[in-house]
Amino acid sequence: xxxxxxxxxxxxxxxxxxxxxxxxxxxxxxxxxxxxxxxxxxxxxxxxxxxxxxxxxxxxxxxxxxxxxxxxxxxxxxxxxxxxxxxxxxxxxxxxxxxxxxxxxxxxxxxxxxxxxxxxxxxxxxxxxxxxxxxxxxxxxxxxxxxxxxxxxxxxxxxxxxxxxxxxxxxxxxxxxxxxxxxxxxxxxxxxxxxxxxxxxxxxxxxxxxxxxxxxxxxxxxxxxxxxxxxxxxxxxxxxxxxxxxxxxxxxxxxxxxxxxxxxxxxxxxxxxxxxxxxxxxxxxxxxxxxxxxxxxxxxxxxxxxxxxxxxxxxxxxxxxxxxxxxxxxxxxxxxxxxxxxxxxxxxxxxxxxxxxxxxxxxxxxxxxxxxxxxxxxxxxxxxxxxxxxxxxxxxxxxxx
Numbered sequence: 001x002x003x004x005x006x007x008x009x010x011x012x013x014x015x016x017x018x019x020x021x022x023x024x025x026x027x028x029x030x031x032x033x034x035x036x037x038x039x040x041x042x043x044x045x046x047x048x049x050x051x052x053x054x055x056x057x058x059x060x061x062x063x064x065x066x067x068x069x070x071x072x073x074x075x076x077x078x079x080x081x082x083x084x085x086x087x088x089x090x091x092x093x094x095x096x097x098x099x100x101x102x103x104x105x106x107x108x109x110x111x112x113x114x115x116x117x118x119x120x121x122x123x124x125x126x127x128x129x130x131x132x133x134x135x136x137x138x139x140x141x142x143x144x145x146x147x148x149x150x151x152x153x154x155x156x157x158x159x160x161x162x163x164x165x166x167x168x169x170x171x172x173x174x175x176x177x178x179x180x181x182x183x184x185x186x187x188x189x190x191x192x193x194x195x196x197x198x199x200x201x202x203x204x205x206x207x208x209x210x211x212x213x214x215x216x217x218x219x220x221x222x223x224x225x226x227x228x229x230x231x232x233x234x235x236x237x238x239x240x241x242x243x244x245x246x247x248x249x250x251x252x253x254x255x256x257x258x259x260x261x262x263x264x265x266x267x268x269x270x271x272x273x274x275x276x277x278x279x280x281x282x283x284x285x286x287x288x289x290x291x292x293x294x295x296x297x298x299x300x301x302x303x304x305x306x307x308x309x310x311x312x313x314x315x316x317x318x319x320x321x322x323x324x325x326x327x328x329x330x331x332x333x334x335x336x337x338x339x340x341x342x343x344x345x346x347x348x349x350x351x352x353x354x355x356x357x358x359x360x361x362x363x364x365x366x367x368x369x370x371x372x373x374x375x376x377x378x379x380x381x382x383x384x385x386x387x388x389x390x391x392x393x394x395x396x397x398x399x400x401x
């Protein structure tokens with residue numbers, strides 16, 4: 001039997017000569033528990049937000065995007081499409097061409113980026129499931145169908161119900177100067193707005209999607225592309241596939257993963273998460289001062305017990321281990337209780353959506369439990385507990401024993 005641990009356990013649950021010592025001990029447990037619970041809940045909330053952002057960007061951005069380093073477009077005929085499609089990790093392949101255009105509807109107009117895509121784009125991103133009005137319709141030779149972001153439709157006051165609305169798409173002609181005839185320096189085409197999508201404000205206020213052939217005709221860019229987009233099979237390592245693709249396309253092309261395309265956003269999310277973790281860790285440090293106070297009063301209260309133990313042969317090392325174990329028990333009891341309560345609160349939010357978001361992209365605040373968060377929280381709580389228990393025991397036992 002571990003004698004120091006057994007005695008420390010008895011000290012924690014038994015009644016002291018001064019009741020205030022019991023109160024302070026359980027306040028110490030509660031303080032650690034509340035701090036630990038807050039860490040679990042906050043980290044899980046950041047996990048949920050990170051997953052939500054990833055899902056939102058996955059609804060538009062591909063897993064891997066290939067662009068040319070010099071210039072804006074490249075010849076599709078010279079691109080090694082067959083070699084990339086031969087990669088077993090690639091599930092979707094989309095050719096794209098995009099350019100800034102003026103979108104006009106009746107007396108209203110706005111600037112947007114028109115992006116020509118293939119049918120595989122909708123299968124890869126699932127953006128057709130994010131339509132809030134209308135539907136995706138394949139273009140025929142006699143019609144040019146487009147769908148637009150909610151922000152673009154709102155600026156044009158274009159709200160699709162059962163009807164199809166015609167809009168004008170205007171882009172500058174390449175290499176032309178202002179002519180004598182007004183408007184001669186622009187290419188114009190009429191398109192049918194068949195749907196409105198909503199992903200997030202970054203995309204909703206920027207993009208209009210159309211068929212690749214339509215955009216190529218509009219820009220007079222026959223067989224030209226601005227990017228090739230790849231969707232990978234589930235579970236594939238993006239960085240490994242990126243290296244393979246880069247080796248195929250060579251140094252004239254830039255290959256980026258979705259995380260690299262939106263590096264600032266994803267890094268900001270992770271940075272905010274760990275800054276919050278550090279701030280709450282400092283709160284745990286403050287809560288651990290209660291452990292110091294509890295141990296100080298306990299050492300003073302148990303002078304008689306210490307004298308009896310010494311007469312029975314216990315040395316100062318054993319005495320210190322008893323009070324150190326007492327501090328660690330307070331710390332660990334609070335940590336386990338806090339993690340259990342935090343996990344339960346997160347489960348309630350995940351199951352019942354207690355905290356709802358009015359007008360958000362999701363109905364309730366996203367929460368996602370991650371086992372590594374429990375590991376990180378356990379490590380920081382144990383470190384704080386070790387320091388908070390070791391220091392007062394080391395100092396006070398020299399003074400009072």
